[in-house]
Amino acid sequence: MERNRALWDAWAEEHFGSAFYGVDRFRAGDSTLPDFDVDAVGAVAGKRLLHLQCHFGLDTLSWARLGAVVTGLDFSPKAVGLARRVAETCGLRARFIHANVYDAAESLGGERFPVVVATAGVLPWLPDIPRWAGVVASVLEPGGLFYLREFHPVSQVFAPSSANPRAPELRYPYFPTGDPVREAAEASYAGAGVVEDGTSCEWPHSLGEVMQSLLDAGLRLETVREFPFTTYRAYPWLEEGTDGRWRWPGDQSPLPLMYSLRCHAPH
Numbered sequence: 001m002e003r004n005r006a007l008w009d010a011w012a013e014e015h016f017g018s019a020f021y022g023v024d025r026f027r028a029g030d031s032t033l034p035d036f037d038v039d040a041v042g043a044v045a046g047k048r049l050l051h052l053q054c055h056f057g058l059d060t061l062s063w064a065r066l067g068a069v070v071t072g073l074d075f076s077p078k079a080v081g082l083a084r085r086v087a088e089t090c091g092l093r094a095r096f097i098h099a100n101v102y103d104a105a106e107s108l109g110g111e112r113f114p115v116v117v118a119t120a121g122v123l124p125w126l127p128d129i130p131r132w133a134g135v136v137a138s139v140l141e142p143g144g145l146f147y148l149r150e151f152h153p154v155s156q157v158f159a160p161s162s163a164n165p166r167a168p169e170l171r172y173p174y175f176p177t178g179d180p181v182r183e184a185a186e187a188s189y190a191g192a193g194v195v196e197d198g199t200s201c202e203w204p205h206s207l208g209e210v211m212q213s214l215l216d217a218g219l220r221l222e223t224v225r226e227f228p229f230t231t232y233r234a235y236p237w238l239e240e241g242t243d244g245r246w247r248w249p250g251d252q253s254p255l256p257l258m259y260s261l262r263c264h265a266p267h
Contacts, residue, residue, distance in 0.1 A: 001100065003199050004125050005075050008055075010195040011188050012078040016056055020190035020232070023058070027090055031062040034231055037119060040223075040262055041147050044068035050113040050139055052101050053122040057083030057094065064092045068115070071095045073104055102131060105138040112141040119149040120231070120258065121189075123210065124156065124202040127180065133213035140265040146219060149260040151234060152226060153206050158235065166236050173204045189234065207259065219263040227260070228253030 015021055026032065045067030051060040054072035056079040064070045064087075072094065074080050080098040087094040099107035116139055126132050136146050158168035172181055185198030215221055229245035230238065234257070238246035248254055 001075070001125070001127070001201070003201050007185050007195055007198050007200055008076040009078045010185075010198060011190070012056060012076055012082055015188070015190045016082050018190045021056075021058060023086065026058050026061070026086070031065060032058045033062045033066075036225075036227075036260070037117075037147070037149060038066070040149075040225075040260060041115060041117065041145065044115060047115050048113050049115040049117065050104075050108075052104065052116065052118045052136070053125075054083065054096070055079050057086060057096060059117075059119060060096075061087055061090065061092050061094055063117070064094050069093070071097065071108070071113070073097045073099055073101065073107065075100045101126070102128075102135060104135050108139060112139055112144065114141050114144045116140055116144065116146045117148075119147075121151055123150055123205050126205075127203050129176075129205050129209055130213045130216060133210075133217040133219070136214065137217040137219055137265060140219075142265055143267045144265045146214075146263050146265070147260070148210075149258060150210075151230070152256040152259045153204065154255050155235070155257045156204065160236055168235065168237050175206050176204055176209055179203075189232070211261065214261075214263055219265055221261065221263045223260075223262045225260045226256040227258040228256060230257045 016023060044063055047068055049063050049068040049070050051072045054060045054074050057072045060070050060072035072083055077098045080096045083096040097107055140146060153174055157170055157172045157174050159171040161167040161169040180201035180203050182199055182201050185195040185200050211221060229247045233246050239249050240246050
């Protein structure tokens with residue numbers, strides 16, 4: 001995780017200035033939240049909302065624009081500093097905390113929230129999903145809502161083919177192995193350059209592992225949705241639709257690309 005933190009520190013500044021994130025567009029009033037996230041979480045005006053693994057906070061601040069009283073938490077100090085800068089320049093009230101997600105409860109001083117969210121591309125960077133689920137349960141108020149949107153683990157077993165970068169080939173495990181997949185840090189999804197001596201460490205987590213871990217942590221799972229699209233071109237073989245979402249080529253969707261779930265803490 002220290003290797004990953006160093007990687008995200010290196011990427012933070014480049015992501016901040018990238019066309020992918022469009023910070024200037026956000027400052028002009030854009031939201032980064034897809035409509036299905038907003039619909040799933042529901043009305044947040046006046047509610048305290050915690051965003052785990054928030055990067056530099058554009059999604060967090062989008063919730064603030066919907067009226068939530070937001071707290072974002074991330075393990076990259078550079079990303080947290082940039083999040084605070086955006087909040088200030090946009091005149092948005094927000095709190096950003098630098099902490100490893102596993103230390104969230106302690107870093108928040110035991111504060112609990114009626115709404116907790118985590119989106120998207122967050123779980124592969126964590127080695128221990130049962131521990132993460134316990135953290136989620138520990139920061140939820142009784143009856144509180146947790147919402148997760150993540151890339152589907154089925155889609156994450158593929159990588160660009162060595163023969164054709166725009167074709168997928170099976171490369172990574174689906175089920176947890178306990179060991180991370182270690183790779184040289186290539187250009188990120190946002191176009192950030194290769195980090196010198198950088199290494200990413202990612203852990204596979206099946207959908208069953210995620211759901212069972214949340215159930216074992218005492219949460220009540222209410223809805224699970226699988227999507228045939230991503231919100232950006234996460235893989236080079238995807239094609240953009242007229243709705244701006246990215247899907248498998250052709251008319252069929254052979255495998256899911258993202259999923260979401262909602263669960264509540266018991267009263």
